[in-house]
Amino acid sequence: MKNIRETTFKSLTYVSALFTIIFLFGIIGSLFLEGLPLIKLVTFKTFILNPSWHPTSYPADFGILSLIAGSLIVTMGALILAIPLGIGSAIYISEIAGNKTREIIKPIIELLAGIPSVVYGLFGMAFLSPFLIRVFGIPTGLNACSASIILGIMVVPIISSMSEDALSTVPRQLREASLALGATRWETIMRVVLPAAKSGVIGSVVLGFGRAIGETMVVIMVAGGAAQIPTSIFQPVRPMTAAVAAEMGETVFGSPHFHALYAIAIVLFIITFATNLITEVVFFRKGDLK
Amino acid sequence: MYKKTVIIIALLALVAIPAFAKRGNKVTIAGSTTVLPIAQSCAEEFMNCHPDVNISVRGGGSSVGIASIIAGTVDIGDASRHIKDKELVQAREMGINPVENVVANDGIVVIVNPANSIKALSLDQVKDIYTGKFLNWKEIGGPNMPIVVISRDVSSGTFEVFKEKVMQGTAGIDGALMLASNNAVVSTVASTPGAIGYAGLGYVTSSIKVLSIEGVMPSKKTIQSGEYPISRTLHMYTNGKAKGNVKLFLDFVLSPAGQKIVEAQGFVKAN
Numbered sequence: 001m002k003n004i005r006e007t008t009f010k011s012l013t014y015v016s017a018l019f020t021i022i023f024l025f026g027i028i029g030s031l032f033l034e035g036l037p038l039i040k041l042v043t044f045k046t047f048i049l050n051p052s053w054h055p056t057s058y059p060a061d062f063g064i065l066s067l068i069a070g071s072l073i074v075t076m077g078a079l080i081l082a083i084p085l086g087i088g089s090a091i092y093i094s095e096i097a098g099n100k101t102r103e104i105i106k107p108i109i110e111l112l113a114g115i116p117s118v119v120y121g122l123f124g125m126a127f128l129s130p131f132l133i134r135v136f137g138i139p140t141g142l143n144a145c146s147a148s149i150i151l152g153i154m155v156v157p158i159i160s161s162m163s164e165d166a167l168s169t170v171p172r173q174l175r176e177a178s179l180a181l182g183a184t185r186w187e188t189i190m191r192v193v194l195p196a197a198k199s200g201v202i203g204s205v206v207l208g209f210g211r212a213i214g215e216t217m218v219v220i221m222v223a224g225g226a227a228q229i230p231t232s233i234f235q236p237v238r239p240m241t242a243a244v245a246a247e248m249g250e251t252v253f254g255s256p257h258f259h260a261l262y263a264i265a266i267v268l269f270i271i272t273f274a275t276n277l278i279t280e281v282v283f284f285r286k287g288d289l290k
Numbered sequence: 291m292y293k294k295t296v297i298i299i300a301l302l303a304l305v306a307i308p309a310f311a312k313r314g315n316k317v318t319i320a321g322s323t324t325v326l327p328i329a330q331s332c333a334e335e336f337m338n339c340h341p342d343v344n345i346s347v348r349g350g351g352s353s354v355g356i357a358s359i360i361a362g363t364v365d366i367g368d369a370s371r372h373i374k375d376k377e378l379v380q381a382r383e384m385g386i387n388p389v390e391n392v393v394a395n396d397g398i399v400v401i402v403n404p405a406n407s408i409k410a411l412s413l414d415q416v417k418d419i420y421t422g423k424f425l426n427w428k429e430i431g432g433p434n435m436p437i438v439v440i441s442r443d444v445s446s447g448t449f450e451v452f453k454e455k456v457m458q459g460t461a462g463i464d465g466a467l468m469l470a471s472n473n474a475v476v477s478t479v480a481s482t483p484g485a486i487g488y489a490g491l492g493y494v495t496s497s498i499k500v501l502s503i504e505g506v507m508p509s510k511k512t513i514q515s516g517e518y519p520i521s522r523t524l525h526m527y528t529n530g531k532a533k534g535n536v537k538l539f540l541d542f543v544l545s546p547a548g549q550k551i552v553e554a555q556g557f558v559k560a561n
Contacts, residue, residue: 056444057461066464125474130481139436139484142467225443225468236467246443246470250323250351 031269035262038062047263053227053238055247055257062260064267069229070144070237071213071268077148077233078155078212083205085152086159090201093160094167095189106164113157121221124150129222138234142224145233150218155208162207166200167193203282210275214268216241240264315340317535320348321355321368324447324490325524327555328394329368332543335551339542343535352447359527360386365536367527370396370447371454388527393543395558397491397513397521398452401476401498405483408432410502413519416456419486422463427484439466440475440487448472452488455520488520492556510558524557 038047042062050063089109093102128149129141170193178188194201224236225246244261251257319329326349333345350358352369359367360381373381373388381388400416402408408427411419418424419437428434441462442449453459469475472489479485480497491508494500500508504519512518532540542548549559 052464054444054461056450058459125477133482140438140467140478140482142478220470221474225470226465227468228464235465238468246468249349250354250443250446252353252357255353 028269031262031266034259035266036259038256038259038263041256041259047260048267051229053243055251055260060256062256062263064240064243064264066227066229067238067240067243067264068267070219070223070227071239071241073144073230073233073237074147074151074219074223074239075209075212077144078151079205079209081149081152082155082159082208082212086156086204086208087163087201089156089160090163090167091189091194094164095185095193106161109157109160111157112153113161117154117215117217118221120150120154121218124218124222132234136234140224140234140236142222142236143234144223144230144237147219147223147237147239148233150222151212151215154215154218155212158211159204159208162204163197163201166197166204169200170196199282203279206275206279206282210272210279213239213275214241214272216245220246240268244268315343315535317343317345317366317539318348318364319345319366319368319526320350320358320364321366321527322352322370322447322524323349324352324370324396325355325368325393325526328524328543328552328557329366329526331551331555332539332548335547336539336542340535340538343538345539352450356388356527359388359529360384362386362529365528366539369525369527370522371450372525373527387530389529389531391526391528391532391540391544392523392560393526393540394524394549394552394560395514395521396524397508397518397558398448398455398488399491399494399508400486400488400501400503400520401479401494402486402501403479403483404497404499406432406499408501409499410505412504413456416486416503417458417460420457420462420466421460422465435484438482438485439463440478440482440485441466441468442472442475442488443468443470448488448490451522452520455522490556491558510553513558514561523560 047062047064048068049065050061051065051069052061052063053066054061089105093106093109097105124146125142128146132138132141132143132146174192174196175188178192179185183191219239219242223239223242225238225242226236227238227243228235230237244264247257248261251261319333326347329347333347337343337345352371355364355367355369356373356377358364360377362384367388373390378388400411406427408430411430415424415430420439420441422439424430424437426434426436439462442452467478469478472493475487475489476493476495476498479487480495491510491513502508506512506518508518508520513521526540526543528536528540531537543552544560552559
């Protein structure tokens, strides 16, 4: 009897693992199946390098350079905001705060990660964008800057909690040795603890990058949606995820526009796949060092 | 052995139930998101009076509605535009005869922020704004502030009609904000002093200012008469003349009760 249970349990877990893999390959397969037919209409080079995205004009333009530019500018803006805030709060929580403060601050930062992205989007539309108009005197508040700020706030808890994990796994002896040699607390953190936790911190930034570039709802709501290569951060942009999500609902199945949206999804998939791969490699190296 | 039989019966049931259900009085509708609220409310009201008929309504956009009629997957295809010649040829090849049923009139209003002193524009001026010829309101007699052009996502029916009636098929400037819904356009225009946008008549609120176009203010009357230049008819396409339950439903939509629903959704009665 016991033996049967054991085997059943084993095969159940095996099947669940198998299903995950099947789903992954199914998704990848369907992406390429629907995305690749676009090659018949535009070459890969024009698809990536042409800045005109006019999918419903006659003749249609399927160039996603402006969409890629939109994705990259909001993601970079988000990281510029989130890296100092995230790592800073991680250092405070792990190295400086007392036990009691830590118990309060840590869950609050993690709570930020639990807010649904549509709520962030509403906040951006209702408060941040009118605020930016007033402060900077810009014509519109739905632009790359406001999307970056909101995405940055969303990425902070990822960078913060993962970096904090990495910092707290640095052995106590390292800190004690550094302090014993006469280094100040600041020097200990910057020259000893942070370098020791380097791979974990970098991993958290890469994951944050993946989160920001893949986020859809917020950029639909606050990035403005203009398919152009921005010349300033106060111009509206149309990131790739926003284009796919906003246009997929009303395209005809099997039309060139439909295939083009799948092709954008392939580009996004490759970017996030590459970032995940980099994170894996970074963490793998960390495992090696131990 | 016993287990296997149960599983097989269960699987058969799963396949069989939809097959039987299809034989019942089912009407399927798909298409334009503009027509969706009309179709949805009318279907609910209709099913209250005819509990034996089951109507399922989906969105998807005008192109999807017409494509579904051509593919024969729905009984009614909603569209906020007319069928294109290309689609008509496709339909004939498939042996389908799409018939247009006008169910409502809709006007697209051009809106600005209430702080803007502009009250009226010509169609050409609107076009020049959307193609980027005018960049500041003072060029057309307004206050000195940059124009923020707000448009709709390229696959929406509202965008297509605007493109046809105002832009004469040309693409707008790439710097225009492309928003996902009528509501988003209205709220953004309300919060952006230099903005210009367009939306369905039903979405007008007091937080924005409606412009008169070519000297005509959009209203139920001017839209129904066709006097207001940016107006359109909303359609439900069927394959051939409607029969049976589909005819019953279309008759209901065009009946006074159905047209009351159309008006309640912010549209204008069919002529």
